[in-house]
Amino acid sequence: EAGVTQFPSHSVIEKGQTVTLRCDPISGHDNLYWYRRVMGKEIKFLLHFVKESKQDESGMPNNRFLAERTGGTYSTLKVQPAELEDSGVYFCASSQGLRRTVYEQYFGPGTRLTVT
Amino acid sequence: RKEVEQDPGPFNVPEGATVAFNCTYSNSASQSFFWYRQDCRKEPKLLMSVYSSGNEDGRFTAQLNRASQYISLLIRDSKLSDSATYLCVVNADSSNTGKLIFGQGTTLQVKP
Numbered sequence: 001e002a003g004v005t006q007f008p009s010h011s012v013i014e015k016g017q018t019v020t021l022r023c024d025p026i027s028g029h030d031n032l033y034w035y036r037r038v039m040g041k042e043i044k045f046l047l048h049f050v051k052e053s054k055q056d057e058s059g060m061p062n063n064r065f066l067a068e069r070t071g072g073t074y075s076t077l078k079v080q081p082a083e084l085e086d087s088g089v090y091f092c093a094s095s096q097g098l099r100r101t102v103y104e105q106y107f108g109p110g111t112r113l114t115v116t
Numbered sequence: 117r118k119e120v121e122q123d124p125g126p127f128n129v130p131e132g133a134t135v136a137f138n139c140t141y142s143n144s145a146s147q148s149f150f151w152y153r154q155d156c157r158k159e160p161k162l163l164m165s166v167y168s169s170g171n172e173d174g175r176f177t178a179q180l181n182r183a184s185q186y187i188s189l190l191i192r193d194s195k196l197s198d199s200a201t202y203l204c205v206v207n208a209d210s211s212n213t214g215k216l217i218f219g220q221g222t223t224l225q226v227k228p
Contacts, residue, residue: 044218048215055213056214058215091160105216107160107161107163108159109159116175
């Protein structure tokens, strides 16, 4: 079974530019999550989709971040315009839709974003 | 105070040693608890869920003390391949959001 995939693996952009990250969850997983780890800090939750709906977006830092999951399959996370403090590793995770397993999340390899 | 606190280590142990990691969490409403393992520059991988009665998976034993809001992970007979960062993870609260809260991780280095 294919795991969670993310694209690109690395991205280096200048401050003020736009970047779009993509995540493909494990097939059949209704739940999709975005997390971020900035240098020296713990991994932090950004948001949670159930199918195409945003279940919880309490972790989104500001309105420069826009996440979508059209059709309930893959998801994109756009940062526009990027700032220096957005640098970090962005992880996507997915889990099954059953209540007791909603928290057993499987992570993708991450996108390492560097804003210069 | 951080929501999930771990001793960052590093823990340097010889092969074959037994090592224990501890973690405390602040939200008494949390219902689900996990240990994840993260290798250098890789993604976190689920190691095991932690159940109230305690659970064991091979050389790994996890314990939960809800009254003290304390979670532990015991690794017996350490192998070189156990070297990694171990992340204590709890869900945000009792609702059905999938939000997980991570500790900063405890680094383990197993030496020959």
